[in-house]
Amino acid sequence: xxxxxxxxxxxxxxxxxxxxxxxxxxxxxxxxxxxxxxxxxxxxxxxxxxxxxxxxxxxxxxxxxxxxxxxxxxxxxxxxxxxxxxxxxxxxxxxxxxxxxxxxxxxxxxxxxxxxxxxxxxx
Numbered sequence: 001x002x003x004x005x006x007x008x009x010x011x012x013x014x015x016x017x018x019x020x021x022x023x024x025x026x027x028x029x030x031x032x033x034x035x036x037x038x039x040x041x042x043x044x045x046x047x048x049x050x051x052x053x054x055x056x057x058x059x060x061x062x063x064x065x066x067x068x069x070x071x072x073x074x075x076x077x078x079x080x081x082x083x084x085x086x087x088x089x090x091x092x093x094x095x096x097x098x099x100x101x102x103x104x105x106x107x108x109x110x111x112x113x114x115x116x117x118x119x120x121x122x123x
Contacts, residue, residue, distance in 0.1 A: 069119020
C-alpha cells in the first residue's frame with residue numbers, strides 16, 4: 001500500500017500533465033525522416049526525467065523502498081490511464097486503439113522501472 005495517497009495522486013496528475021505538455025511540444029518538432037519514430041524516441045529519452053522528478057518529490061516525505069517505488073509507478077499508470085480516458089481519448093485521439101501502441105507500453109514499463117529504482121536508491 002502506498003504510504004501517502006494524496007501526494008501520490010498529486011504527483012501522478014503532475015506527471016500526466018508534464019507528459020501531455022512534452023508530447024504536445026514534440027508534435028511540432030520537425031524530423032528528417034520518420035517523424036513519429038523521432039517523437040517516440042525523444043519521448044523515451046525525456047520520460048525518465050519526468051518520472052524521476054515526480055517520484056523523487058513523492059519520496060521527500062515518504063519512507064523509501066523498492067516496493068513503495070513499484071507501487072508508486074503502478075499508481076502513476078492508473079492515474080494516467082484515468083486521465084487519458086477522461087481527456088486524451090475523447091478530446092484528441094478518439095479511439096481506444098491508443099492502447100495498442102507498443103511505445104505506450106514501453107513508456108509504462110519505463111515508468112514502473114524508474115519509480116522502483118528511485119524507491120530503491122533514494123536515501
